[in-house]
Amino acid sequence: MSTLLLRLVLLAGAGALGLLALGPVVLRGQVDAFYGRFTGPPAGSLVLGTSRAAQGIQPAILTARLGGQFEGPLLNYAFTLTHSPYGPAYLRSIGRKLRPEVRNGLFIVAVDPWSLSLTGPEGVFPEDNSFIGQLHQVSQNPNLPYLTRYQTKPLYRLLLDYATATERLHPDGWLEVNIGTDSTQVRARTARKLLDYRLLAASQHLSAGRLQALRQTIALLRQHGRVVLVRLPVGPSLLQLEQAYQPGFDQLMRQTAASLAVPYLDYSARPYATTDGNHLQRAASTAFSQQLATDLRTLPVWQ
Amino acid sequence: MLFNSLHFLVFFPIVVGLYYGLPARWRGPLLLLASYYFYMSWRAVYALLLLATTLLDYYSGYRMSQLPTKRARRPYLYLSLASNLGTLFVFKYFNFFRDGVGQLAAAVHVPFAAGPALGLLLPVGVSFYTFQSVGYIIDVYQGRLAAERNFGRFALFVAFFPQLVAGPIERGGHMLPQFRRVHAFDYARIVSGLRLMAWGLFKKVVVADRLALLVNPVFNNPRQHPEGPLLVLATLAFTFQIYGDFSGYTDLARGAARVLGFDFNLNFRQPYLSASVPEFWRRWHISLSSWFRDYLYIPLGGSRVGQFRAYGNLLAVFLISGLWHGANWTFLVWGGLHGGYLVVSTWARPWRERLAQLTGLAARPALRHGLGVLLTFTLVAYAWIFFRANNLGDAIFISRHLLSGWQNLHGRQVATLLLEFSQHYRPELAVAFLGVVVMLVVEYFGRNRSLQLWVAAQPFTTRWVGYVGLALLILYLGIFNSTSFIYFQF
Numbered sequence: 166m167s168t169l170l171l172r173l174v175l176l177a178g179a180g181a182l183g184l185l186a187l188g189p190v191v192l193r194g195q196v197d198a199f200y201g202r203f204t205g206p207p208a209g210s211l212v213l214g215t216s217r218a219a220q221g222i223q224p225a226i227l228t229a230r231l232g233g234q235f236e237g238p239l240l241n242y243a244f245t246l247t248h249s250p251y252g253p254a255y256l257r258s259i260g261r262k263l264r265p266e267v268r269n270g271l272f273i274v275a276v277d278p279w280s281l282s283l284t285g286p287e288g289v290f291p292e293d294n295s296f297i298g299q300l301h302q303v304s305q306n307p308n309l310p311y312l313t314r315y316q317t318k319p320l321y322r323l324l325l326d327y328a329t330a331t332e333r334l335h336p337d338g339w340l341e342v343n344i345g346t347d348s349t350q351v352r353a354r355t356a357r358k359l360l361d362y363r364l365l366a367a368s369q370h371l372s373a374g375r376l377q378a379l380r381q382t383i384a385l386l387r388q389h390g391r392v393v394l395v396r397l398p399v400g401p402s403l404l405q406l407e408q409a410y411q412p413g414f415d416q417l418m419r420q421t422a423a424s425l426a427v428p429y430l431d432y433s434a435r436p437y438a439t440t441d442g443n444h445l446q447r448a449a450s451t452a453f454s455q456q457l458a459t460d461l462r463t464l465p466v467w468q
Numbered sequence: 469m470l471f472n473s474l475h476f477l478v479f480f481p482i483v484v485g486l487y488y489g490l491p492a493r494w495r496g497p498l499l500l501l502a503s504y505y506f507y508m509s510w511r512a513v514y515a516l517l518l519l520a521t522t523l524l525d526y527y528s529g530y531r532m533s534q535l536p537t538k539r540a541r542r543p544y545l546y547l548s549l550a551s552n553l554g555t556l557f558v559f560k561y562f563n564f565f566r567d568g569v570g571q572l573a574a575a576v577h578v579p580f581a582a583g584p585a586l587g588l589l590l591p592v593g594v595s596f597y598t599f600q601s602v603g604y605i606i607d608v609y610q611g612r613l614a615a616e617r618n619f620g621r622f623a624l625f626v627a628f629f630p631q632l633v634a635g636p637i638e639r640g641g642h643m644l645p646q647f648r649r650v651h652a653f654d655y656a657r658i659v660s661g662l663r664l665m666a667w668g669l670f671k672k673v674v675v676a677d678r679l680a681l682l683v684n685p686v687f688n689n690p691r692q693h694p695e696g697p698l699l700v701l702a703t704l705a706f707t708f709q710i711y712g713d714f715s716g717y718t719d720l721a722r723g724a725a726r727v728l729g730f731d732f733n734l735n736f737r738q739p740y741l742s743a744s745v746p747e748f749w750r751r752w753h754i755s756l757s758s759w760f761r762d763y764l765y766i767p768l769g770g771s772r773v774g775q776f777r778a779y780g781n782l783l784a785v786f787l788i789s790g791l792w793h794g795a796n797w798t799f800l801v802w803g804g805l806h807g808g809y810l811v812v813s814t815w816a817r818p819w820r821e822r823l824a825q826l827t828g829l830a831a832r833p834a835l836r837h838g839l840g841v842l843l844t845f846t847l848v849a850y851a852w853i854f855f856r857a858n859n860l861g862d863a864i865f866i867s868r869h870l871l872s873g874w875q876n877l878h879g880r881q882v883a884t885l886l887l888e889f890s891q892h893y894r895p896e897l898a899v900a901f902l903g904v905v906v907m908l909v910v911e912y913f914g915r916n917r918s919l920q921l922w923v924a925a926q927p928f929t930t931r932w933v934g935y936v937g938l939a940l941l942i943l944y945l946g947i948f949n950s951t952s953f954i955y956f957q958f
């Protein structure tokens with residue numbers, strides 16, 4: 166029996182040694198497109214929204230241009246349409262990630278019709294079953310609850326993805342995506358994306374529950390600093406679809422912002438280059454973040 | 469509880485540790501307790517169903533053992549069959565037959581009030597443990613097996629956790645004597661069981677679950693993939709997925725049993741190397757095919773009746789086998805296809821021989837065997853379309869489009885097609901391919917020799933490099949977030 170146990174321990178040890186190769190990847194938060202946001206300390210300022218904001222807004226640029234005027238660190242805490250549309254789960258997760266004592270934070274709340282829409286009946290939010298709804302520890306490194314429950318890639322892909330760096334999550338939460346940007350590739354991706362969003366438009370509705378959660382999110386954040394509602398640039402075809410899907414969306418956002426006394430910046434029709442009609446290219450994301458910083462400085466709330 | 473879950477990784481060593489640590493008289497109760505815990509971790513309330521059918525089968529077997537004639541024993545046989553098959557019917561087939569009768573009535577314009585459907589969840593493993601119990605009861609009825617007097621031992625025979633939810637379907641005559649024996653700690657046997665478990669885990673998490681990533685998008689939405697090459701690739705991928713999944717499960721089950729000192733029968737013997745469909749069924753899911761042979765085909769008269777009756781028996785057995793897999797027309801067609809293959813294969817035997825003489829294949833047995841393997845593989849793979857498709861409409865769509873779109877292949881890069889197939893994860897495709905190759909090479913290597921003996925004969929260093937390598941392959945390449953084994957649903 167003791168020989169068997171000894172040898173099993175040896176085998177487990179060898180396996181554990183083999184897993185050490187993953188150490189640097191995991192400790193640097195490069196497990197997937199989300200993990201790193203749950204390994205840093207609680208934030209003083211946040212960028213919120215879906216993958217558009219995750220890829221489109223670079224906290225480092227905002228910090229460099231506006232640094233010292235808000236409490237850091239500024240973290241991009243935007244995920245995807247599946248995980249972080251506005252709703253009770255995202256609101257709770259934001260509450261966990263935010264340092265409670267912050268009073269001079271900066272909060273960029275990115276909105277679009279999809280992040281306020283819902284498939285199915287009101288009150289049933291699919292993201293409740295994802296890490297956004299279920300992960301309670303959002304600031305620990307390594308984040309074992311996330312790794313054991315939500316890391317779904319086979320382990321070799323952690324190393325491979327790290328080496329190829331198609332996606333790289335920066336420590337400030339910005340998701341840098343390095344994929345081909347020649348016009349043929351972009352056109353093909355845009356066509357596919359448009360098809361996906363047409364299906365979404367056919368099956369979703371603007372949700373009263375999500376709008377209510379957006380208002381609650383803004384109300385919460387206002388207690389901690391300045392809040393700005395932002396609609397990010399998208400490609401013309403997707404914008405056209407969004408206008409057909411929710412023609413009154415812009416007006417609704419203006420009213421929401423006005424009622425909560427926060428500014429609303431609409432960049433949706435600005436001509437920034439995208440990878441797929443939906444997400445900004447890396448260079449466009451830099452340019453947009455610079456423009457956003459410049460515009461923020463001119464806002465009355467900043468004076 | 470799945471064999472490839474963290475839960476099992478904790479459960480199994482505790483059970484093994486306690487099993488060998490406890491005095492012999494407590495080991496049976498421990499295994500029974502562990503088996504019920506294993507089953508209840510899925511849905512506790514259905515353990516009552518398992519217990520109820522076990523009690524009834526034990527009672528029937530016990531009473532039969534006290535009666536001298538078959539005629540006297542018959543009521544207890546019927547009682548047990550009614551309870552087992554009734555359970556299966558209520559939980560698995562009621563809604564299927566209700567819908568079928570409704571559709572038939574509508575087709576012939578007869579008014580029919582079907583009544584509400586039953587909203588019951590299928591108890592996991594119900595088809596396996598009821599068949600095992602039915603086999604036991606028939607054996608006792610026939611006088612081939614003495615009824616088990618010890619209820620705990622009988623309950624363990626029905627519920628033994630390594631084979632409870634997906635077989636192999638064992639026989640009382642093989643397992644009950646093993647439950648009576650004391651199994652001493654045997655280092656070599658335990659290591660051999662662990663090796664088998666590791667190999668089963670590799671086939672499941674590295675090969676089968678990875679192939680599922682390629683198969684599911686196509687089979688779940690075939691109309692979005694109407695190109696023949698893609699459909700053929702998905703069908704081939706499923707052919708290896710189901711083998712990796714089910715034979716992987718079986719190896720895990722056999723390995724776990726072996727660690728505890730028990731031997732299960734072999735369930736797979738390189739089935740895709742079969743040179744005919746009848747041979748395939750002697751190598752695939754052997755415990756089920758032999759069950760059908762012994763408890764249905766032979767009692768129906770088998771092949772000792774007239775030619776057409778024998779064909780009818782074959783077809784009936786395979787249609788029922790199809791239905792055993794699931795209450796869906798797709799399984800019925802799958803069973804019917806295999807039944808049809810067997811009938812044609814039997815009927816055409818003289819013609820095949822004549823053809824072999826004419827073409828000169830009779831003088832080249834290796835070539836003839838190779839062609840037989842290729843043809844059998846193609847027929848079996850085609851039938852898997854019906855097994856995997858979500859409904860009959862999808863299966864027919866896939867069948868009809870298998871040969872379309874090939875003319876465009878030359879104008880299109882094969883790499884693009886493969887990339888589309890792999891859902892844009894090129895490495896996954898490569899790993900899937902390599903996994904299948906490794907699985908097939910190892911299984912081919914083991915066709916004429918015991919791999920266990922071969923491994924055990926290697927020098928210590930070679931073995932350990934192999935163990936650590938396999939462990940790392942499983943850790944790094946394994947997909948651990950999948951749902952259950954395919955055969956759990958049956």
